[in-house]
Amino acid sequence: MNLLPRPVSYVDGGRLCAYKGWETVLVDGPAGGYRLLSSDDGVLIEAHDAAGEMNALQTLRQLLGAQAFRAAGEKPAVIPACEIVDHPRFEWRGVMLDVARHFLPKREVLRYVELLSVHKLNVLHLHLTDDQGWRFECRRYPKLTEVGSWREDSRFGDRRSAGLKGRPHGGFYTQDDLREIVEYARQRHITVIPEIDIPGHSQAAIAAYPELGVHGGGVWTDWGVNERVLNTEESTADFYRNVFDELMDVFPSEIIGLGGDEAPGHDGELVRAIARHIVRGGRRPYGWDEILESGPLVEGTVVASWRGVEGGITAMRAGHDVVMCPEEHVYLDYRQSESLDEPIPVGTVTTLEDVYAWEPVPAELTGEEPGRLLGAQANIWTEHLDSARRVDYAAFPRLAAFAEVVWSPPEKDPGFVRRLAEHHLPRLDALGVEYRPLSGPHPWQRLPGVPGFPR
Incomplete structure (x- = not known):
């Protein structure tokens, strides 16, 4: 899903977490697919491959809000606490x-x-x-x-x-x-x-x-x-x-x-x-x-x-x-x-x-x-x-x-x-x-x- 990935399950009632960066781990799964977990500890990305990590990072950018898409200016500091599991339908x-x-x-x-x-x-x-x-x-x-x-x-x-x-x-x-x-x-x-x-x-x-x-x-x-x-x-x-x-x-x-x-x-x-x-x-x-x-x-x-x-x-x-x-x-x-x-x-x-x-x-x-x-x-x-x-x-x-x-x-x-x-x-x-x-x-x-x- 591109505009707002789904399925989405929000942790702790959908509270916001400070954005502290991400860690990526490669795991088995569909090509281009990923799991993104956001919490107080930061963001964990589990990706099948490098393309999956890129897809997850685009989702992370979406979750940070429109300001994250500007070339310069103040960047968002919080992100929803959530878990997203996602992969493409077509290659x-x-x-x-x-x-x-x-x-x-x-x-x-x-x-x-x-x-x-x-x-x-x-x-x-x-x-x-x-x-x-x-x-x-x-x-x-x-x-x-x-x-x-x-x-x-x-x-x-x-x-x-x-x-x-x-x-x-x-x-x-x-x-x-x-x-x-x-x-x-x-x-x-x-x-x-x-x-x-x-x-x-x-x-x-x-x-x-x-x-x-x-x-x-x-x-x-x-x-x-x-x-x-x-x-x-x-x-x-x-x-x-x-x-x-x-x-x-x-x-x-x-x-x-x-x-x-x-x-x-x-x-x-x-x-x-x-x-x-x-x-x-x-x-x-x-x-x-x-x-x-x-x-x-x-x-x-x-x-x-x-x-x-x-x-x-x-x-x-x-x-x-x-x-x-x-x-x-x-x-x-x-x-x-x-x-x-x-x-x-x-x-x-x-x-x-x-x-x-x-x-x-x-x-x-x-x-x-x-x-x-x-x-x-x-x-x-x-x-x-x-x-x-x-x-x-x-x-x-x-x-x-x-x-x-x-x-x-x-x-x-x-x-x-x-x-x-x-x-x-x-x-x-x-x-x-x-x-x-x-x-x-x-x-x-x-x-x-x-x-x-x-x-």
Whole structure:
């Protein structure tokens, strides 16, 4: 449980104890789990592993109150006398952050790593390339960043009715930047999973190296599905083998993302070729559920089920591991209410309550499938989120609801919104997160006149 761990049994009627620090002992138990005991003698943490200790320390921080989340200032001196026994429900508790459509500076990615840790989330999936920008420094192919990392303009709002902003946009991460992000996350027991998207969503790469594409063209300034995809030449497969070699050198994660989504007219052979190359490198490929439609998957492939849960069910029944991230439940760029005040309203209405009500395990599963449900992931696409402030607005507090869903037992707490308002929003305030208020956006969070495309 993330916002107020449960079960909680208070010692001596819930009296307060002076906070004197903690002692940690490693014990047997579920991965990531812990027992926290607070008394006059101090705090004792019994943890299964180092991740369990980190989770316990985040709970301890919660118990100390919102002031404990400030970077400086007077710190709390008391803590409730209590015993808390807690562990995560799923091993994959993730967030996909799209830094390709709108680039987030390194400092903001590091901030999101910290926010994931606060919410006991443990996977950061970085969407590093798309039609609108290439964000990974590939030393063998420098034009990928020299040309592909910036675009001349950006659509402001939905492509069906919006104009252009009239200014360039760009940026990329050096390999040293990314190694820093990986290490910062590792210290917080968060795995960073990179994604280079192929064969679609590749216009930025084609702009840099036109021989990769079926058609030419510059870095895309529009949103949506682009019909310009990579060609099927062996030279293109060789190019991407070299790119993924550098990617795997920077990112030590077992799982490496290769996209595979929304590629009109492509037969999937390039995806299979790169998947085999990832496996030869000792890693596991990770792709969106469209990869199921182009023949048998390479052994070890993990499937992200985004077009509903059906793809994930099919993959598990075929023996593949799955991460559930269906757009109708956990796409956090989708609008948060029917109100006209919602900025750039796209997608279906996905309220805080909708996210909290979601159950990641489909009812159709029997528990006897040869593949595993690793967990779930919330996706933050940034076509319409052009700054860290806009990302905060879209992500929070819905990401707090998602974090509780993937940590806690499936039973829902009717007091969730009350607990959020009373206990967790003050923590977000202390952290400086510019979340959407429960009553609707602040005046400065609205974008009147910028068209969206609500469904």
